[in-house]
Amino acid sequence: MAAILLDVDGVLHVSGSPIPGAPDAVKRLRADGHRVRFVTNSTTMSRAELGRQLRGMGFAIEDDELQTTGGVAARVLHGKRVLALTMPGILDDLEGLEVIGMNADAVLVGGCDESEEVGRVFSYLNLNRAFLELQAGAELYCLHKNRWWQTADGPKLDAGAFVAGLEYAANTEATVLGKPSPEYFAAALDAIDADPELAWMVGDDFEGDVIGAQRHGMRTVLVRTGKFRPDAVEEAGVQPDAIVSSIAQLPDWLERNF
Ligand SMILES: [Mg+2]
Numbered sequence: 001m002a003a004i005l006l007d008v009d010g011v012l013h014v015s016g017s018p019i020p021g022a023p024d025a026v027k028r029l030r031a032d033g034h035r036v037r038f039v040t041n042s043t044t045m046s047r048a049e050l051g052r053q054l055r056g057m058g059f060a061i062e063d064d065e066l067q068t069t070g071g072v073a074a075r076v077l078h079g080k081r082v083l084a085l086t087m088p089g090i091l092d093d094l095e096g097l098e099v100i101g102m103n104a105d106a107v108l109v110g111g112c113d114e115s116e117e118v119g120r121v122f123s124y125l126n127l128n129r130a131f132l133e134l135q136a137g138a139e140l141y142c143l144h145k146n147r148w149w150q151t152a153d154g155p156k157l158d159a160g161a162f163v164a165g166l167e168y169a170a171n172t173e174a175t176v177l178g179k180p181s182p183e184y185f186a187a188a189l190d191a192i193d194a195d196p197e198l199a200w201m202v203g204d205d206f207e208g209d210v211i212g213a214q215r216h217g218m219r220t221v222l223v224r225t226g227k228f229r230p231d232a233v234e235e236a237g238v239q240p241d242a243i244v245s246s247i248a249q250l251p252d253w254l255e256r257n258f
Contacts, residue, residue, distance in 0.1 A: 001032070001033040001034050001035070002034050002035075002198065002199065002200055002254065002258065003034070003035045003036075003037075003189065003192050003194030003195075003198060003199040003200070004029060004034050004035065004036050004037075004199070004200045004202060005036075005037050005038075005039045005185070005188050005189070005199065005200065005201045005202065005213070005218075006026070006036060006037070006038050006039070006202050006247070007038075007039060007040065007179075007201075007202060007203035007204060007205065007209050008038055008039070008040035008042060008050070008054070008066075009040060009041070009042055009149065009150075009204075009226065010149075010150055010203075010204035010205065010223075010225055010226015010227045010228070011202060011203060011204050011223055011225065011226060011247050012026070012038075012054065012057075012059060012247065013054075013057055014150060014151070014152060014225065014226055015151050015152035015153075016053070016057070017057075017152070018057040018058060018059070019225050019226075019246050019247060019248070020246070020248060021246065021247070021248025022059070022246070022247045022248060023057065023058040023059050023060070024248070025247045025248050025249075025250055025251055026059055026060065026061070026247075027060060028251040029250065029251055029254075030060075032251060032254070032255070034254070035192045035193075035194060036065070036192075037065055037067060037188050037191055037192050038054075038061060038065055038066045038067065039067045039179065039184070039185075039188045039201075040066065040067070040068055040069070041069055041111070041143065041144040041146060041178040041179050041208060042068065042069075042111070043069060043070070043086065043087060043090055043110045043111025043112075043143045043144070043159070044087050044089050044090070044111060044113055045087075045089040045090065046068070046070065046089055046090055046091075046092035046093045047063055047066050047068045047070065047071060047092075047093055048063055048092065049089060049092075050066060050068065051063035051066055054066075067184075067187065067188050067191065068090070068093055069090075069110075069111075069143035069144060069177055069178035069184075070086075070090040070092075070093030070094055070110075070143065071093050072177045072178065072183070072184055072187060073093070073094060073097070073108060073141065073143060073177050074093060074094050074095050074096055074097060075187075076141070076175075076177060076183075077094075077097045077106055077108065077141065078096045078097060079096065079097065079098075080097050080098070080105040080106050081097075081098045081100045081103065081104050081105045081106070082094075082097045082098065082099055082100065082104055082105065082106045082107070082108050083099075083100060083101065083102075083104040083106070083107045083108070083129065083130060083133050083138065084099045084108045084110065085107070085108065085109045085110060085121050085122065085126055085127070085130055085162075086108060086109070086110025086111070086121065086143065087110055087111060087113070087117065087118060087121065088117065090110060090143075101129070102129075102133070103133075103136075104133045104138045105138060105139065106138055106139045106140075106141055107130045107133050107134055107138050107139070107140050107141065107166070108141045108142070108143070109130070109140070109141070109142040109143070109159055109162055109163050109166065109174070110142075110143045110159060111143055111144065111146075111158065111159045112149075112156075112157065112158050112159040112162070113156070114156060122159075122162055127162065127165070127166065130166055131166060131169050131170055134166065134169075134170035134172055135170060139172075139175070140163075140166060140167065140170070140172050140173070140174040140175070141174060141175045141176075141177055142159065142160075142163045142174045142175070142176055142177065142178075143159070143177055143178050144158075144159065144160070144176060144177070144178035144179065144208070145159070145160040145163050145164070145174065145176050146158040146159065146160045146205075146208060147160045147161065148160075149227065150204075150226050150227040178208075179203075179205075179208040179209060179212050179213075180207065180208050180209070180211060180212020180213070180215065181212070182212075182215065182216050184212075185201070185212065185213060185216040185218065186216070189218075196216050196217035196218045197217055197218075197219075199218050199219070200218065200219050200220065200221060200241075200254075201213030201218050201219070201220045201221070202220075202221045202223065202247065202250060203220070203221075203222065203223070204222070204223050204225055204226030204227045204228050205226075205227050206222065206227075206228075206229075206232040206233060206236055206240075207232075209222070210222055210236075210238075210240045211236065211238065214238065214240075219241045220240040220241050220242075221240060221241060221242045221243070221244060221250065221253075222240040222242070222243045222244075223243075223244055223245070223246050223247055223250075224243065224244070224245050224246065225245075225246045225247070242257075
């Protein structure tokens with residue numbers, strides 16, 4: 001039986017609507033004996049809130065099966081003074097670090113959405129504060145560096161644009177805490193006691209999920225839902241091990257091929 005890391009946004013649901021057949025597919029993967037963990041770059045809510053949301057969509061998922069970027073940030077930045085340009089929803093996951101407004105050891109940039117709240121988080125005032133902290137020696141971290149994400153209304157600008165802007169202005173390079181960082185995949189595999197060579201990453205994001213997991217030595221399945229774009233596969237010059245229409249086809253595909 002395999003160890004399977006499942007991306008959440010674009011694989012299980014898009015904008016809060018479950019992908020047809022996805023809750024049953026997760027049930028079936030477990031019934032077939034696979035070890036499953038859910039790995040998300042989502043930055044809009046805490047792990048507990050995301051768990052509630054997914055259960056509301058019909059997924060049988062426990063909070064402690066979910067790996068969020070906020071949880072990784074809490075481990076990596078433990079004890080540090082952090083200027084957090086993140087959405088208020090994830091502050092619950094940032095236990096053990098000191099969120100401050102000035103004299104930071106680290107600047108942490110979170111994700112994005114189109115809410116007014118985020119408009120305030122990424123205001124000129126806050127971005128300039130972050131820039132000054134970086135100039136004064138703070139280190140730059142980001143939950144992810146995604147260029148865009150997929151919503152029911154189409155693609156939307158994501159936080160990677162703000163991360164790249166700060167990198168450029170402060171002449172520095174951000175440490176990425178979420179996918180596709182190797183540490184993120186390693187933490188997820190550790191949690192289900194799996195070796196990368198025997199594990200599968202299932203995602204809709206060619207850069208974050210497929211390329212990241214391949215670099216970490218994992219096998220990969222790309223789904224044709226969420227962020228999937230056929231040209232991304234053609235342009236990349238690398239291939240996932242498989243492409244399936246959606247997670248609903250995954251249990252049968254695994255059964256046929258293994
Ligand atoms: Mg995704």
